[in-house]
Amino acid sequence: METIQQQWDRFFRWGPFGLLALATLLALLLIPEIGMSAAEQRTAATLVVTALVLQGLHATGKIPVIVYYWIRTVVAFTLSWLNPFFCVYATFGYFDSHRYLTARPARAGLLITAVIMSGAQSGGLPPSGAGQAAIFGGLFVLNSALVFIIGGLAGREEEQARIQAENIAELESANARLEQALAENAALHAQLLVQAREAGVSDERRRLAAEIHDTIAQGLTGVITQLQAAEDSEHVRRATDLARESLREARRSVQDLAPTHLDHDTLPEALKKISDGRAQLTVTGTVESLHDELEATLLRIAQEALTNATRHARADRIGVTLSYMDDEVALDVRDDGRGFTRPSRGPSGGYGLTAMRERAERVAGTLEIESEPGGGTAVSARVPLIRHG
Known part of the structure; x- marks a missing residue:
C-alpha cells in the first residue's frame, strides 16, 4: 500500500x-x-x-x-x-x-x-490604469497575507509533527530499553532459579549423605563388630562379608552424594585421581571450566563406569577419554572385561547403568553403552558444553 x-x-x-x-x-x-x-x-x-x-x-x-x-x-x-x-x-x-x-x-x-x-x-x-493598479495592489496584499498566514499555520503544524516524531522516537527508544531490561531481568531470574535449585539439590545431597553415614553405615559397622565377637562359623563369616560389602556400598553412596574431588580440582584432575591405578586417562581439546552440575555428572558417571569395570567386568585394561569439543563434552570409558549381553534401558540393566543414564539425561545429555560377552564394554556420555558462571 x-x-x-x-x-x-x-x-x-x-x-x-x-x-x-x-x-x-x-x-x-x-x-x-x-x-x-x-x-x-x-x-x-x-x-x-x-x-x-x-x-x-x-x-x-x-x-x-x-x-x-x-x-x-x-x-x-x-x-x-x-x-x-x-x-x-x-x-x-x-x-x-x-x-x-x-x-x-x-x-x-x-x-x-x-x-x-x-x-x-x-x-x-x-495594469492598464490606476484603477487596475489599485486592484492589483489590494489583491497582492490579500494574497501575501493569505500566503504567510497559511504558511505560518503549516509551519506550526510541521513543528508539531516534528515534536511528535521526536516523542515517538523517544518512546520507541524507551520501550527498547525497557524490553532489554525485562530480558535481563528474565535472564537474572532464570539464573537465580538455577542457583536456588542447585543449592537445594546440594543441601539435600549433604542431608542424605549425613543420614546414610549416621544410620546405615554406623549400623553396619556395629553389626560387623558384633559378628566378629560372635561364635566363629561359616554363616557368621558370610554375614560378616555381606555386612562389609554393604558398608562399602554405603560409603560409596556417601561419596557419590558429595563428590569432594571437585572441591579443589578441575574435572581432568579429579578424573586422574579416581583413575589412578585403575585406568589410563586421556584429555583432548581445550579444557574448559564447566558448570558445576555438568562436572559432577561426568565425574559420577566415570566413577560408576570404573567401578563396574573393575568389580564386575574384571577388566585388565581400562581407558578413560575426556574430550572438549565446540558445543559438547564427551566422556568415554572402555574396558576389556567380560562384557554382557546387551545394555538395558530398563531396571533389569542394573541400578548403576540406569543411574548413569538418568544423570546424563538430567543435564540434557545422552549416554550410550556398547557391550558383548567377552568383548568388553564402552560407556559414552555426551553433555552440552556450558561454561561455569
Whole structure:
C-alpha cells in the first residue's frame, strides 16, 4: 500500500504537468477575449514547450531542484504576463517553495507567486490604469497575507509533527530499553532459579549423605563388630562379608552424594585421581571450566563406569577419554572385561547403568553403552558444553 509520503512525491513530480495542460487549454480557448498577437502566441507556445522539457528533466531528476523552481517561476510569470490564465500553472509555486528552497528564498518565491496570481486576478499584467493598479495592489496584499498566514499555520503544524516524531522516537527508544531490561531481568531470574535449585539439590545431597553415614553405615559397622565377637562359623563369616560389602556400598553412596574431588580440582584432575591405578586417562581439546552440575555428572558417571569395570567386568585394561569439543563434552570409558549381553534401558540393566543414564539425561545429555560377552564394554556420555558462571 502506497504511503502518504509516496503520494506527495508523485504529486510534486507529475502535478505541474496537469496544471500546465489545464492552463494551456484555458489560454487557447480564451485567446480571442485576451487579444494575444501572433508573436505573443508564438512566444507562449515556445514557453509551454520549455515548461514541458523543464518538467521532464525534473521528473527524471536530471536538474537541481533549486534551478528547476526558479526557471519554472520565471516561465510561469512570463506566460501569465502574456495570458492571465497561465496563472493556473503558476499556482504550483505555493505548494513546493518550502520543499525545494530554504526559509528566505522560499518566502521570496511565495511573494513572486502572489504577484503572478494578483496580476491574473486583476486582469493581467501590466495594469492598464490606476484603477487596475489599485486592484492589483489590494489583491497582492490579500494574497501575501493569505500566503504567510497559511504558511505560518503549516509551519506550526510541521513543528508539531516534528515534536511528535521526536516523542515517538523517544518512546520507541524507551520501550527498547525497557524490553532489554525485562530480558535481563528474565535472564537474572532464570539464573537465580538455577542457583536456588542447585543449592537445594546440594543441601539435600549433604542431608542424605549425613543420614546414610549416621544410620546405615554406623549400623553396619556395629553389626560387623558384633559378628566378629560372635561364635566363629561359616554363616557368621558370610554375614560378616555381606555386612562389609554393604558398608562399602554405603560409603560409596556417601561419596557419590558429595563428590569432594571437585572441591579443589578441575574435572581432568579429579578424573586422574579416581583413575589412578585403575585406568589410563586421556584429555583432548581445550579444557574448559564447566558448570558445576555438568562436572559432577561426568565425574559420577566415570566413577560408576570404573567401578563396574573393575568389580564386575574384571577388566585388565581400562581407558578413560575426556574430550572438549565446540558445543559438547564427551566422556568415554572402555574396558576389556567380560562384557554382557546387551545394555538395558530398563531396571533389569542394573541400578548403576540406569543411574548413569538418568544423570546424563538430567543435564540434557545422552549416554550410550556398547557391550558383548567377552568383548568388553564402552560407556559414552555426551553433555552440552556450558561454561561455569
